[in-house]
Amino acid sequence: MEFTALIPAAGLGTRMLPATKETPKEMLPVPVRSGSSIVFKPFIQVIFEHLYGAGIRSFVFVVGRGKRILQDHFLPDYDLLEELEQKGKEEQASTLREFHRMLEDSTIIWVDQHEPRGLGDAVKRGLQAVSTEGVLVHLGDILLYGRDNFLSEFLSVYKEAPSCSALLGLFRVKDPRKYGVVVPGEEIRRNLYRLVGMVEKPENPPSDMIITGVYAFRTRDIREALESTGKNPRTGEIEITDAIARLVEGGGVCGYVAEAYDYIDIGKPETYIETLFRLVQD
Numbered sequence: 145m146e147f148t149a150l151i152p153a154a155g156l157g158t159r160m161l162p163a164t165k166e167t168p169k170e171m172l173p174v175p176v177r178s179g180s181s182i183v184f185k186p187f188i189q190v191i192f193e194h195l196y197g198a199g200i201r202s203f204v205f206v207v208g209r210g211k212r213i214l215q216d217h218f219l220p221d222y223d224l225l226e227e228l229e230q231k232g233k234e235e236q237a238s239t240l241r242e243f244h245r246m247l248e249d250s251t252i253i254w255v256d257q258h259e260p261r262g263l264g265d266a267v268k269r270g271l272q273a274v275s276t277e278g279v280l281v282h283l284g285d286i287l288l289y290g291r292d293n294f295l296s297e298f299l300s301v302y303k304e305a306p307s308c309s310a311l312l313g314l315f316r317v318k319d320p321r322k323y324g325v326v327v328p329g330e331e332i333r334r335n336l337y338r339l340v341g342m343v344e345k346p347e348n349p350p351s352d353m354i355i356t357g358v359y360a361f362r363t364r365d366i367r368e369a370l371e372s373t374g375k376n377p378r379t380g381e382i383e384i385t386d387a388i389a390r391l392v393e394g395g396g397v398c399g400y401v402a403e404a405y406d407y408i409d410i411g412k413p414e415t416y417i418e419t420l421f422r423l424v425q426d
């Protein structure tokens with residue numbers, strides 16, 4: 145099955161203000177090891193490279209007002225490259241050349257979410273530009289990070305579990321009360337569960353497994369589920385979790401626990417700082 149990556153990046157990022165007043169949260173810089181040195185990349189580029197590393201070549205980014213800088217970042221800059229080469233800045237030139245190579249090898253579509261009306265709305269809009277049978281939805285401010293590429297593992301688990309029509313990336317935490325938590329059913333194999341429900345920020349969590357923001361769907365299924373999902377009475381927004389809850393009723397939703405990975409998140413000051421430290425560790 146072929147996949148398009150759909151990356152919602154149109155949120156306001158209010159928890160990271162004032163850094164995100166003019167700079168999109170997804171453009172915040174993070175350190176990445178490159179041989180014996182460290183380079184800083186915008187977080188969204190790190191996500192893109194992980195998706196690319198998992199074999200994905202078709203991308204849909206959902207963006208909004210004030211997010212043009214994201215689109216500019218994903219356009220090759222041959223003048224800058226030539227200037228670096230002329231000045232003998234080989235290390236920087238090679239990092240840029242590598243990014244250009246991935247961009248030239250990919251198809252990228254930009255979709256507008258006119259107002260940040262929630263994740264479900266962002267995904268619904270992005271889906272209009274998806275023409276592959278499968279879609280991997282990946283939030284623009286989180287990553288499951290470890291020695292290997294979690295997204296490669298995640299896509300192979302999905303492809304090898306035909307009874308799972310949708311797969312959610314899960315992570316175990318000590319205190320799941322402030323997250324979306326899944327209700328697991330049958331354990332199909334180690335770390336792979338059929339899901340029977342989901343609860344948002346539960347006082348008495350039904351498990352220690354939280355929803356991370358990485359999802360694989362059959363495009364048709366999630367499109368239909370979102371189309372028949374109304375606004376959530378509590379938030380007033382179309383919620384992706386409500387659409388997934390519909391799919392859970394159909395019985396084909398599974399969850400895969402990212403066991404050998406860390407869950408990193410740049411959406412809050414404390415977790416952004418943790419991300420910076422985590423990414424420079426081995």
Ligand code: UTP
Nearest residue numbers: 152153154155156157158159260261262266284
């Ligand atoms: P968050 O739930 O962190 O929301 O979005 P946010 O608006 O970015 O940040 P806060 O809550 O104001 O601090 C998770 C991901 O979903 C995208 C965001 O850009 C981020 O990548 N998103 C969120 C959208 O694309 N559209 C939305 O309406 C909301």
